[in-house]
Amino acid sequence: MINARGVRPRIGVIGGSGLYDLDMLDDVESIELDTPYGSPSGSITIGTLRGTRLAFLPRHGLGHRLSPSEVPARANIYALCELGVRRVFAISAVGGLAERYAPGTLVVPDQIVDRTKGLRPATFFGGGVVAHVSMADPFCQRQREHLIAAAKSAGHTDVIDGATYCCIEGPQFSTRAESHLYRSWGLDIIGMTAVPEAALAREAQLCYAGLALVTDYDCWHENEETVTADMVAQTMRRNVRAAREVLEEAVATLDPSGDCECRHALTGAVLTDPTLIAPDRPDSPGPPSC
Numbered sequence: 001m002i003n004a005r006g007v008r009p010r011i012g013v014i015g016g017s018g019l020y021d022l023d024m025l026d027d028v029e030s031i032e033l034d035t036p037y038g039s040p041s042g043s044i045t046i047g048t049l050r051g052t053r054l055a056f057l058p059r060h061g062l063g064h065r066l067s068p069s070e071v072p073a074r075a076n077i078y079a080l081c082e083l084g085v086r087r088v089f090a091i092s093a094v095g096g097l098a099e100r101y102a103p104g105t106l107v108v109p110d111q112i113v114d115r116t117k118g119l120r121p122a123t124f125f126g127g128g129v130v131a132h133v134s135m136a137d138p139f140c141q142r143q144r145e146h147l148i149a150a151a152k153s154a155g156h157t158d159v160i161d162g163a164t165y166c167c168i169e170g171p172q173f174s175t176r177a178e179s180h181l182y183r184s185w186g187l188d189i190i191g192m193t194a195v196p197e198a199a200l201a202r203e204a205q206l207c208y209a210g211l212a213l214v215t216d217y218d219c220w221h222e223n224e225e226t227v228t229a230d231m232v233a234q235t236m237r238r239n240v241r242a243a244r245e246v247l248e249e250a251v252a253t254l255d256p257s258g259d260c261e262c263r264h265a266l267t268g269a270v271l272t273d274p275t276l277i278a279p280d281r282p283d284s285p286g287p288p289s290c
């Protein structure tokens with residue numbers, strides 16, 4: 001594409017543990033942004049992938065310096081919106097809570113159970129404006145389907161369609177008792193970052209789907225080693241190529257302009273009397289308008 005640099009990226013990719021860059025981008029530029037919610041995790045790379053302009057942001061920052069509780073999820077979502085992003089692919093490393101979620105497996109989750117401790121700012125609202133968006137289906141169903149189709153076309157035919165992601169606070173991994181408890185609840189995979197990222201994407205009316213790469217069996221499995229950070233990093237190094245392949249296919253075949261119910265998530269969600277909402281609220285800037 002000639003002069004791709006003037007084109008706004010409609011697709012965003014948030015890279016998780018082990019995915020700190022997308023080496024297959026052309027015409028790359030790096031952008032430092034500030035938002036009313038502070039700085040995002042790091043500079044945002046904008047580049048072209050098979051003709052499509054996208055924005056890439058490593059969730060834990062360059063060199064993995066932000067722990068899950070420190071990830072500035074509001075600033076990240078806000079910044080991506082400001083750049084023009086309407087659809088987000090969120091990549092994450094997860095533990096498998098059942099036999100079928102073996103290390104190396106690709107999963108496109110459809111549900112989340114929040115086991116974080118309420119420490120993370122999890123909404124763009126408050127400060128005089130009350131909104132309740134639906135989180136019944138926390139991921140964009142159309143984008144999930146697209147991701148699954150892309151994984152299959154990229155040769156990853158064993159991608160798992162649908163799983164419940166248990167989000168813990170971390171940074172410590174779970175105790176064995178917790179791991180068994182989550183299994184007894186029927187939860188499928190475990191990580192530390194889908195909360196509040198998915199909810200903030202919904203409040204920003206973005207389409208948001210996750211691609212989870214299983215790196216370990218947490219600590220419930222009698223015949224497998226207990227998870228360590230090193231084990232996650234090593235498995236991610238082996239799996240990161242798969243993530244890039246799926247992303248490449250997903251981005252190349254996605255129509256970022258199509259309408260979706262995610263784009264209307266705030267319709268009917270704000271309960272506050274509009275006459276009482278001040279136009280300028282520097283202390284509570286609200287969601288990005290994208």
Ligand SMILES: CSC[C@H]1O[C@H](OP(=O)(O)O)[C@H](O)[C@@H]1O
Nearest residue numbers: 016017068092093191192193232
């Ligand atoms: C490096 S082990 C735990 C770490 O990995 C996952 O990160 P992400 O979701 O960003 O891939 C997990 O959620 C923890 O943050």
Ligand SMILES: Nc1ncnc2[nH]cnc12
Nearest residue numbers: 093094095190191218227
């Ligand atoms: N077992 C696990 N628990 C929490 N987060 C993880 N990320 C990768 N593996 C994990």
